[in-house]
Amino acid sequence: MQMPFCPKLWDRSPVPPANAIAVNGTVVVANTFGLSAPGKSTTLRLFSGTQIDHETGKGMLSPEAPLRGGKKSKHGKTSTTTYHVTFVVDADFGTPGAVSVRNGNRADRFFLRHVRLELAEDRSIHFECNSWVYPYKKTASDRLFFVNTSYLPSKTPEALVLLRDEELRSLRGDGKGERKDWERIYDYDRYNDLGNPDNPEHVRPVVGGTRTHPYPRRCRTGRAISNTDGVTETRKHVINLDFYIPPDERFSPGKLAEVLKLGVQAVTHFVIPEARTLVHGNDFKSMEQLRKDLYSRPVQPAVDGEVMEKLKSSVPSHKTYKQVAKAVKEEHPARFPIPQVIQQDPEAWRSDEEFAREMLAGLNPVAIKRLQTFPPVSSGGKKSSITAEHIKSQLGDVTIEMAMHQKRLYILDHHDYLMPYLRRINTLGVCIYASRTLLFLKADGTLKPVVIELSLPSDGEGDTELSRVFLPATHGTEGHLWQLAKAHVSVNDSGYHQLISHW
Numbered sequence: 001m002q003m004p005f006c007p008k009l010w011d012r013s014p015v016p017p018a019n020a021i022a023v024n025g026t027v028v029v030a031n032t033f034g035l036s037a038p039g040k041s042t043t044l045r046l047f048s049g050t051q052i053d054h055e056t057g058k059g060m061l062s063p064e065a066p067l068r069g070g071k072k073s074k075h076g077k078t079s080t081t082t083y084h085v086t087f088v089v090d091a092d093f094g095t096p097g098a099v100s101v102r103n104g105n106r107a108d109r110f111f112l113r114h115v116r117l118e119l120a121e122d123r124s125i126h127f128e129c130n131s132w133v134y135p136y137k138k139t140a141s142d143r144l145f146f147v148n149t150s151y152l153p154s155k156t157p158e159a160l161v162l163l164r165d166e167e168l169r170s171l172r173g174d175g176k177g178e179r180k181d182w183e184r185i186y187d188y189d190r191y192n193d194l195g196n197p198d199n200p201e202h203v204r205p206v207v208g209g210t211r212t213h214p215y216p217r218r219c220r221t222g223r224a225i226s227n228t229d230g231v232t233e234t235r236k237h238v239i240n241l242d243f244y245i246p247p248d249e250r251f252s253p254g255k256l257a258e259v260l261k262l263g264v265q266a267v268t269h270f271v272i273p274e275a276r277t278l279v280h281g282n283d284f285k286s287m288e289q290l291r292k293d294l295y296s297r298p299v300q301p302a303v304d305g306e307v308m309e310k311l312k313s314s315v316p317s318h319k320t321y322k323q324v325a326k327a328v329k330e331e332h333p334a335r336f337p338i339p340q341v342i343q344q345d346p347e348a349w350r351s352d353e354e355f356a357r358e359m360l361a362g363l364n365p366v367a368i369k370r371l372q373t374f375p376p377v378s379s380g381g382k383k384s385s386i387t388a389e390h391i392k393s394q395l396g397d398v399t400i401e402m403a404m405h406q407k408r409l410y411i412l413d414h415h416d417y418l419m420p421y422l423r424r425i426n427t428l429g430v431c432i433y434a435s436r437t438l439l440f441l442k443a444d445g446t447l448k449p450v451v452i453e454l455s456l457p458s459d460g461e462g463d464t465e466l467s468r469v470f471l472p473a474t475h476g477t478e479g480h481l482w483q484l485a486k487a488h489v490s491v492n493d494s495g496y497h498q499l500i501s502h503w
Contacts, residue, residue, distance in 0.1 A: 019091040024084070024118050027067060030111040031079040038133075040066045041104025044115070046087050049147060051096015052159045053308040059097055059159035061125070062089045080113060087117075095119075097160050099127050100142040109134045109182070109247075115145065132247040134182035141170075177221070179244035186246060189220035216503065219245070291346065352472055355486050356447035357441060359412065364497035368439070371409040374400055376436055379416045384436055385467040386453050394450040394472070395440055414492035415455060417500075419465065424458055434465075435489045448472075452485040 023046070029038055043066050048059035060410040067083040074080060099115050114125040127145045136142065145168055146160065156164060173185035195204030208216050251259060341348045346356050360368065376384040388400055395403055403409045418434040425432055433454035439447040470485040471478075 020088050021091055023087040026116050027083040027085055028113040029081050030113055036108040038110045042067050043102050044085055046096045047098040048094040049157050049159050050094035058162045060093055062087045096125055098144055098146045100144050101133050102142045105135045105136045148491045184246050187220040187280040189219045192219055197334045282301055352449050356449055364493050364501055366501055368410055368412050371411045386451055390469055391450045410439040412437040433488050435492050437489050
């Protein structure tokens, strides 16, 4: 509540003017193991959101107010401590629009959940913070939190405009120097850390940052610059986890340990076997062997030990490493859980239903589009070799025209963008095709593939091409060809995700 000032509530400050009022509030801080709680040296100040100090051009600023008390509390499942604070402001201070927080601790940060102010007439103002506040000794600046009201730039209260501008500039940074743990800078840079500049054989070109190709960009995470012109960032390790991330974006130790455990799983199951395949060749013999390799724990304790040893020098803290080591030992992360669909039927992956389900629920659903023209037409105007005869029997009592009107025919088109590269790719000892896949939306809401077209450029010059159409089949040669056609579609879809959708 808002009340006339009482000296007993503010015995550390000089007697204020007669027209001063006191604004009471609560401050909630998350309890963090190993870190000191904020004490009386932590102070807060209010900025008015409605009244301007004409000397600064910002909202009127209250005197400092220290935290008082400190009672254990709970907010959801989070253990917290609730403090009280009393601000003394002029009667014409107006409505608070921002709160400034100074962490007076010598070394420890704290996680501020929220600040709540009680005003007159049963009104209250809430500042949702959910952010780390580092010691002023390190940051040399106070943290600023704004009231929970969103404004368009043109509608921002005049008293908050300069404060918002200062806050945004502090978040952008200037692109110079090393990032420190306590900084909150969201700074972007070119991809200049792809190689190892300290080894001439591992130098890689810088990607992005030019006028014609400004992208891709990445968050600037470097701890150190290896050369004088600041072009290339160096990395400490092949697996490097000790890099700058703004504090509020970092994983908690428990979450980081969980992610690293999955990383160990990926390395032991994919990276190391892939490296061995390159050296010794692929001895893949059957799907049964593949299932055993994926879903049975490999007997390779030396591999686990090798990966964990490299991880030990890469994680930010010994505590995190111990959590990961414990999880690896107890939960055997080198074994993938058996997918539910495989538990029910080991051969379910072969089905057309699973092929379409994985296409929609997998990595790259964004490439599926509603079919607008039948037969499909390439960007150069050339029609697909898919005809009505290929698919009409698979649509039930629905015609192609009805299915398109009802928005039930879809296409996964990996044709036009691949065709110019196929001659070059297929001279490298591999074979890929451009592909078009048509899918029909069934009455139960699931998709089913109805036809696949695979295409190659012809042997002659020009843009002529050779195409072959494959239809769903389960037995004999046609069944095997249909499985191979689906495999080629999946390869194209995965490549599109990696190089286009994701990159």
